[in-house]
Amino acid sequence: MENTTAPGTPPAYRRVLLKISGEALMGPQGYGLHPPTVARVASQVQAVHALGVEVCMVIGGGNIFRGLQGSAQGMERTTADYMGMLATVMNALAMQASLEGLGVHTRVISAIPMDQICEPYIRRRAVRHLEKKRVCIFAAGTGNPYFTTDTAAVLRASEMACEAIFKGTKVDGVYDTDPVGNPNAKRYETVTYDDVLQQNLKVMDASAIALARDNRLPIIVFSLDDADGLDGILAGRGRFTRVQV
Template identity: 85%
Template structure:
């Protein structure tokens, strides 16, 4: 591990409250759609391993494995309706992960930006903070509750409101590369990169609104592979491969 990577690892060890952002596609495993229970259980186990370190965890999950608002809009559906359908998909994913976490003995709350009291709590910032202080995992669902905003933006917003020290974005690759590593075997991974460099180079870490909000709130984004067993816990122990996006 080089000096830059060592410094990045030292940063990672300081986090006591973090937000984990994962895509809905991460829950579908080898299937082409929907929920794959063994994959959901594996991700829950990853979260539990970090929770056992005493880290306070909140989460935002996308809904692309069930319905993606933007693609629905592209196929002729009215954008606002499509986005609300996508928000409901994130609630389904959140409930699935809550069930998997509670099977492991982790107290979990699903908190929705769209009130649906029969299945989850409405979003009240102070109550959510209190859940985290009691070491409950909070899964924020339904995005921001507004159309035209992605779950990336919702993740950055909730992380800022919860005073998280970092956003951990679990992806299919172990960091941010200068080109697609699946297509280019010579792609170079960044150990550290600034928000402005991500925006200028169109690197696709998160959408531009989410990156700008993270930059404005000095909120680092740690990009790592969710497919790597123990990867989430390893970063918090100062190990593993990842990229830190910072100011």
């Protein structure tokens, strides 16, 4: 079943966090950043921002370096995770450049201080940026190893008092099995946090789901290629899965 809210419906939320993976920015490439893909995501964020929605973002770093893979290849885990955090900063800067090219005022805010290129994370300052209608891109995860950018996204969304997390992926929701390998996979319209944890559904890691559940923060999983775009998903159109209590 597809969500069919009429076009022109106002957004359901006033402040949201958009979480996308680093891999989503690779486009058809196997590595790195694909500028047209970055520009396409930025244009969707611009469309939502133009509706008056306050937007913050967390972008993964798997298109450049993934800490778990580095650790699996013999690298010390803490070092590998810090390298992954630096990759998220590179992606955040690329997204900032694309958004500001569209006239959207943006701040990159890093959990690891690097004052020459971005702001350090200070919660009250970040909230003020959102109130001034600037898009905040949170980089470097939580600033600590052993935590994923999924957990960082839920943490920042909670700190910013966001009303929902929108997770943009390559598929149009949450399935009981991988829809790429199984054409008969079942897509959920809604699913509970507990079901995600108990069935090990691939939404976010367990720490992130538990934190979202504890803060009653809904997660909307959608495809970045959805024809309605992020603004349509935000208004309730298109195909998506809502993770909730």
